[in-house]
Amino acid sequence: MIETGLAGKVVIVTGGAAGIGRATALRFASEGARVAAWDVDSEAAEALIGEIEKGGGEGHFATVDVAQASQVEAAVAALIDRWGQIDVLVNNAGILRDSQLVKWKDGEVVSTMTDEAFDAVIGVNLKGVFLCARAVAPHMIRAGSGAILNASSVVGLYGNFGQTNYAATKAAVINMTRSWSRELGRFNIRVNAVAPGFIATEILKSMPQKILDGMVQHTPLHRMGTPEEIAEVYLWLASDAASYVSGTVISVDGGLVVGT
Numbered sequence: 001m002i003e004t005g006l007a008g009k010v011v012i013v014t015g016g017a018a019g020i021g022r023a024t025a026l027r028f029a030s031e032g033a034r035v036a037a038w039d040v041d042s043e044a045a046e047a048l049i050g051e052i053e054k055g056g057g058e059g060h061f062a063t064v065d066v067a068q069a070s071q072v073e074a075a076v077a078a079l080i081d082r083w084g085q086i087d088v089l090v091n092n093a094g095i096l097r098d099s100q101l102v103k104w105k106d107g108e109v110v111s112t113m114t115d116e117a118f119d120a121v122i123g124v125n126l127k128g129v130f131l132c133a134r135a136v137a138p139h140m141i142r143a144g145s146g147a148i149l150n151a152s153s154v155v156g157l158y159g160n161f162g163q164t165n166y167a168a169t170k171a172a173v174i175n176m177t178r179s180w181s182r183e184l185g186r187f188n189i190r191v192n193a194v195a196p197g198f199i200a201t202e203i204l205k206s207m208p209q210k211i212l213d214g215m216v217q218h219t220p221l222h223r224m225g226t227p228e229e230i231a232e233v234y235l236w237l238a239s240d241a242a243s244y245v246s247g248t249v250i251s252v253d254g255g256l257v258v259g260t
């Protein structure tokens with residue numbers, strides 16, 4: 001059996017306060033990794049770190065908006081001061097601001113996707129991934145190893161009604177993943193993406209129940225996924241068991257892609 005090799009490693013999980021990020025932070029900690037959870041929502045921080053420590057792990061929380069270069073760079077510098085290395089980056093933070101490109105009713109435009117909605121999603125889901133990878137990569141290059149994992153989505157592969165902004169970022173993340181795997185492979189840094197299907201977290205609360213029910217119907221496994229099921233794949237991708245895996249996108253969607 002191949003060991004995960006994650007004990008003592010330093011892992012950043014962005015968006016670590018809730019949902020998939022929280023489950024991922026806890027899963028890495030359970031393997032003995034030192035986990036830095038970054039999030040704009042600091043309310044859950046104490047509970048998360050408490051839970052990590054209860055399980056015998058080591059965790060640290062920092063308030064970081066991944067869309068702000070200065071905050072990301074300061075957080076990386078603080079983490080290097082604290083733990084001296086960064087081995088894994090899980091670029092998980094993400095937001096939705098759904099609306100149709102043009103909502104049309106009775107011969108008229110009812111609404112359009114606003115500039116604010118477009119820019120906010122690009123800022124977090126795309127630029128945030130870029131900023132975190134750019135800040136972390138030099139430390140991995142110096143160390144001669146690392147793993148960068150990026151949150152894509154099933155909608156990054158197939159598009160989605162009402163998600164112009166979100167689907168664009170999740171598709172773009174796939175090509176950043178491929179580009180970085182080409183650029184960083186020579187430094188023994190692996191870069192991969194995960195494309196979750198519909199996972200039961202807060203992020204889906206803004207989506208109409210009718211749409212979610214339809215998705216479950218189209219999913220061969222006939223249910224939504226859990227955050228823990230995504231965390232497990234991040235863990236595997238970061239581990240020594242995936243030592244020859246780079247530049248790929250793993251769908252974790254209950255078969256949704258083939259079901260549609």
Ligand SMILES: NC(=O)c1ccc[n+]([C@@H]2O[C@H](COP(=O)([O-])OP(=O)(O)OC[C@H]3O[C@@H](n4cnc5c(N)ncnc54)[C@H](O)[C@@H]3O)[C@@H](O)[C@H]2O)c1
Nearest residue numbers: 015018019020039040065066093094151153198199201203
């Ligand atoms: N839940 C799903 O069905 C699903 C499907 C496909 C992809 N994803 C992706 O997985 C990732 C996690 O999703 P989730 O469902 O756990 O979402 P969530 O809303 O439950 O959690 C997202 C976390 O990111 C944090 N966050 C938001 N903006 C941030 C910022 N600027 N800087 C730092 N942190 C920020 C939030 O505070 C929150 O804690 C996202 O990238 C999402 O797009 C989720």
